[in-house]
Amino acid sequence: MNKKYKVLLASSLIAVFIWACQRVPLTNRKQFVGLVSGEQMMSLSFQQYKGFLDTVKQVPASKADAQMVARVGERIKKAAENYLIQQNLGSLLDGYQWEFRTVESKELNAWCMPGGKVVFYTGILPICQSEAGVAVVMGHEVAHAIAEHGRERMSRAMMAQGITQIGAVAAGVATGDQRVMEAAGQVLGIGTTLGGVLPNSRKQEAEADKIGLIFMSMAGYNPQEAVTFWQRMA
Numbered sequence: 001m002n003k004k005y006k007v008l009l010a011s012s013l014i015a016v017f018i019w020a021c022q023r024v025p026l027t028n029r030k031q032f033v034g035l036v037s038g039e040q041m042m043s044l045s046f047q048q049y050k051g052f053l054d055t056v057k058q059v060p061a062s063k064a065d066a067q068m069v070a071r072v073g074e075r076i077k078k079a080a081e082n083y084l085i086q087q088n089l090g091s092l093l094d095g096y097q098w099e100f101r102t103v104e105s106k107e108l109n110a111w112c113m114p115g116g117k118v119v120f121y122t123g124i125l126p127i128c129q130s131e132a133g134v135a136v137v138m139g140h141e142v143a144h145a146i147a148e149h150g151r152e153r154m155s156r157a158m159m160a161q162g163i164t165q166i167g168a169v170a171a172g173v174a175t176g177d178q179r180v181m182e183a184a185g186q187v188l189g190i191g192t193t194l195g196g197v198l199p200n201s202r203k204q205e206a207e208a209d210k211i212g213l214i215f216m217s218m219a220g221y222n223p224q225e226a227v228t229f230w231q232r233m234a
């Protein structure tokens with residue numbers, strides 16, 4: 001490769017990178033998300049979520065625990081929506097299909113997939129102890145979705161697989177491209193859990209904590225609950 005071509009290639013890669021970056025609401029951190037659209041991310045997420053629900057036992061919506069999770073979810077959702085609308089960022093929620101479910105499982109886990117699919121495992125409820133404790137976890141998980149952490153990780157995973165074309169996810173899903181499916185599995189896999197400790201996700205965890213605290217206080221919960229919750233969790 002001659003030098004001129006290298007320079008051209010490098011500058012066009014930089015151009016793609018800049019184009020593909022956006023700012024996270026509330027923290028203003030610059031993030032690279034451009035290799036997959038928010039819409040594609042949601043559609044992958046909804047498929048995974050449906051598959052997940054087929055394999056688990058849900059707590060019926062009539063039970064107190066499931067009602068509490070749904071109630072907290074609605075309040076946090078409302079707070080996030082209000083905030084984003086005030087900031088002229090309401091379009092970030094286009095395509096969201098919020099759901100708040102509780103499933104029977106001993107695991108200490110909860111997550112919110114891109115597009116607003118929230119699941120709490122019964123195992124984490126004793127650690128939450130109260131509605132405010134549920135709000136700590138809910139705020140954190142909803143923050144991951146609003147900050148588009150899944151999309152950011154998907155873009156990075158694609159890059160790591162050597163996929164750099166914008167629109168490659170749509171094509172890859174259509175053709176069953178193994179590299180795209182693997183990237184999706186890594187990012188959306190149900191194993192991506194509360195307080196995940198993947199080496200490159202610490203920044204995202206700290207960000208979700210910060211945004212989550214803001215959402216929970218906007219929803220009328222005492223953010224101090226977070227301190228004792230994370231102590232119990234540890």
Ligand SMILES: [Zn+2]
Pocket residue numbers: 140144193194195196205208
């Ligand atoms: Zn987290």
